[in-house]
Every structure is written in C-alpha cells, then in structure tokens.
Amino acid sequence: MLLPQAVDALSALAQGHRLAVFRLLVRAGAEGLPAGEIAREVGVRPNTLSTHLTILGHAGLIQSRREGRSVIYCADYEGMRALLGFLVADCCAGRPEICGPLAEAVQCRAQEGQPS
Secondary structure, eight states, X not given: OOHHHHHHHHHHHTSHHHHHHHHXXXXXXXXXXXXXXXXXXXXXXXXXXXXXXXXXXXXXXXXXXXXXTEEEEEEOHHHHHHHHHHHHHHHHTTOHHHHHHHHHHHHHHXXXXXXX
C-alpha cells in the first residue's frame, strides 16, 4: 500500500459512523450484510449510509456484490491487511522490537477468537 492509499483508508475510518460500519462488516465475515441491516445496526438513514459505503469502498476497505435484488456489503480483508501492514512496516521502520508486542497481542487474540 502506498501512502496516498493509506491516507484515504485512514481518512475513511476517521468518521464515527464509517468506523462503526467497517467494524460491523469485519465481524459479519465474508457473508456480509445488506445495506438495510447495516443502516439499522449503525443507526443511520439509508441515504447517509450510501455515502459512507461509497467512501469506504473507494478507500479499498469494503466490497459489494449483488444477490438477487439485494446488494451485500462485506469488509475487504485484503485492503484491511494492506493498511495494517503499511502501518506496521512504516511506523516500525524496520524495528521489530517496536511492533513485536503488538503482533504478538493480535495473534493471541486471534487464537482466542476475540476481535482485535
């Protein structure tokens, strides 16, 4: 991931409702959720949600697919991994002692089935 892409992704997540949508979709897994359910869960109007989904999609953090008459949204796990990888590589500047504890904590939580 390049710096401009990372800035777009972080900017997209810097808004409360968009962060809530992204977190919801990460937890929903590959099955994803329809827009109406996302709107109810996050507590936003459908037209407002549409704007948030567009921004998250352009930032490479979510994907959508059509199933019949519904559009299903899900987290783009590859985009999420790219952002996290960029942050760890860029922020740690090749110094594993800085990010080592973070990586270990994330790995332990994943093994325990807890969200990061």
